Amino acid sequence: MGERPQDTGVRTQSTEKKMIATRDAYGDALLELGKRDDNIVALDADLSGSTKTAKFAKAFPKRFFNLGISEQDMVCTAAGLALTGKIPFASTFAIFETGRAWDQIRQAVCYSRTNVKLVATHGGITVGEDGATHQAIEDIALMRVLPNMTVIVPADATETTSVINTIAEHTGPVYVRLGRAKVPCIMPDSYRFRLGKAHVFGVGKDVNIIAAGIMAEIALRAVKILSNEGIDAGVINMSTIKPLDTEAVLLAAQASKLIITAEEHSIIGGLGGAVCEFLSENYPVPVKRVGMRDVFGCSGSPDELLKLYRLTPEDIAATAKEALKG
Numbered sequence: 001m002g003e004r005p006q007d008t009g010v011r012t013q014s015t016e017k018k019m020i021a022t023r024d025a026y027g028d029a030l031l032e033l034g035k036r037d038d039n040i041v042a043l044d045a046d047l048s049g050s051t052k053t054a055k056f057a058k059a060f061p062k063r064f065f066n067l068g069i070s071e072q073d074m075v076c077t078a079a080g081l082a083l084t085g086k087i088p089f090a091s092t093f094a095i096f097e098t099g100r101a102w103d104q105i106r107q108a109v110c111y112s113r114t115n116v117k118l119v120a121t122h123g124g125i126t127v128g129e130d131g132a133t134h135q136a137i138e139d140i141a142l143m144r145v146l147p148n149m150t151v152i153v154p155a156d157a158t159e160t161t162s163v164i165n166t167i168a169e170h171t172g173p174v175y176v177r178l179g180r181a182k183v184p185c186i187m188p189d190s191y192r193f194r195l196g197k198a199h200v201f202g203v204g205k206d207v208n209i210i211a212a213g214i215m216a217e218i219a220l221r222a223v224k225i226l227s228n229e230g231i232d233a234g235v236i237n238m239s240t241i242k243p244l245d246t247e248a249v250l251l252a253a254q255a256s257k258l259i260i261t262a263e264e265h266s267i268i269g270g271l272g273g274a275v276c277e278f279l280s281e282n283y284p285v286p287v288k289r290v291g292m293r294d295v296f297g298c299s300g301s302p303d304e305l306l307k308l309y310r311l312t313p314e315d316i317a318a319t320a321k322e323a324l325k326g
Contacts, residue, residue: 071096097139
C-alpha cells in the first residue's frame, strides 16, 4: 500500500495544462481550512502520506487522529467528533473507506445524519500498478445508494479546492472521491463549485457527454475528435453525482440525439446509472455508458489501463459515432 516514487497518470494531453493530483489539492485545501477554523479536524487510517492529510497533521497535531488500519473505528470516531460540534474530514483509500467501513457509514453517519466529510483518495483504475484490490470501481454506487449522503467527484485540482471549502460549510454527510495520479487542470481559476450544479463546457446538437472526475478532461478531447469529423458534441462536468443536476441532464437530452456518460467507475450504479434512471422516467432518449463494464481492474500504468478498459478520448468518440449511425 506504499507510495511509488513516480506518479504517472493521464499524460496524452497537451503539456500546456497544469498537472496536479486531486489528492494534493485536497491536502492543501484542508490545511488552509484548518488555519481558518479550529473546529476542523482530520482523521486518517494510517495513510496520511498518501492521502495528503499529513500536511494538516504536521500543522495541527492536536486536531489530527491516526486511527491506524481500522477504517471502521475512524468513521465512528469521526461521527463522535461531529456530535461535539467538530467538522471531521476522514480519509483513506476509496476502496477501504467505502468497502470496509460501509456499515459504519450507513449507521453512524448517514442514518444519524452526522456532519462527517469522507474524502477518499486513490479512486478508480488510475491507482495503477497496485491492481484490482486497490482500485475502487464500486465506491460511487456504494455511497450513492445511502440516504442523506452527498456524492462528489471533482474533475481537477481547481475544482477539488472549491469542493473542500464548500463541503466544510455544508451540514450533513458527504463523500468526495479523489485520485492518485496527476491530472490536467481544466476548470478556470475563477471557477466556484456549487453543490448539485454541473459545469457545462458546451451543449452539442448531435451528442452530449456527461462526465465526472478525470473523464471530464478526456471527454473534452473526444469532442475535438468528433468535431473534426463533423459531429457537434458537448461536455457537461457532472461533479455532483448526488444530488444529480437533473436540469442540466434534461437540457443536454433535449438538445441532442444522444447522451453518453463517462466515468472511471463501473457503469452499474454510478454516474451512468444515475443519468439513465432520471432520463428513463422523465425524458427517454438513447444513452450509451462509457466506464468499467462489470469487470475488475488489473495491474498496469494509468494510461495502459485507460486504453485496456476503453476509457480514452478515441473510445468515447467511437462510441458516439457507432451510436449515431443507429
